[in-house]
Amino acid sequence: MPELPEVEIIRLGLSKKITGLTIKKIEILNQKSFQGDPSKVTGSKIIKVWRRAKMLGIDSTGMTLLFHLKMSGQIIFTPNPRILSPKPFLGGHPTKDMLGEMPNKSTRVIFEFGDGSKLYFNDQRKFGWIRLVTSTEVTSHKLISSLGPEPLEKTFTSELLESQLKRRKNTAVKVALLDQQLISGIGNIYACEACFIAGINPQKLVKDLKTQEFQKLLIGIKESLLKSIKYGGSSKQHYFNESGEKGYFLEVANVYARKGEPCRNCQTPIVKIKLGSRGTYYCPKCQH
């Protein structure tokens, strides 16, 4: 589920909460969700929490826990209930708006820290994973080294966007935007949103884009990602931040999941098509 904004929100929140804590115990409930030897980090202290593309990294001494949430992964932090009052989501049964008690049936890995707080890795569909790698090996790891530039970096300009996308000239723009080797962190929601802001039909081939369209697309990418972070991310089904709170970006999204609803710009009903086997939303009047 989570794309760049959602993972970034988790990073921001988690960083404040777990930096400095000691990993006391790692309980693996689903073997496939955790790759590596957990004993290599138990007893060590958390130094840093970082993000690259849609991946989250937790550094301890010499080792990195690398997380990928894929479609349904969640990272949920709970303070020690004997020290701090329970968060609202600890209260009850899971609903659309509330996460419910931890752990639940989707919990795959549980980290326990020295102060009694816990971190739950939940993943209904089991596509996500945690990999334990040495910190020196992580940057050179294939998963990281093959990634394209981060779209929110200042150095990510329309020239860079153009040169990256043009590595796939005969591909539809929206499909190219999803390619993590070209640009990292954009997923299905923000690819659709970026195309809308840029006024570009998602089916348009990269080779047919004009310089000015790359400039608009750059704005569309940065705007939609930043706006989502501001609104707490997109919570369609699974996404909750590390404190169990939903995000509200989809309530202000222009096209994603708005099939048949009026375009916010021209009132034309938003259309849904399949592109590269992914659901794709756009306004047939505003996007050419």
Place this chain on the structure above:
DNA sequence: TGCCCCCTGCAG
């Protein structure tokens, strides 16, 4: 460059 697949669960 385009499918199939990894899984589970929810909506239609």
Place this chain on the structure above:
DNA sequence: CTGCAGGGGGCA
């Protein structure tokens, strides 16, 4: 019941 879901690796 079928189809669909914030991802992306592997394979032809």
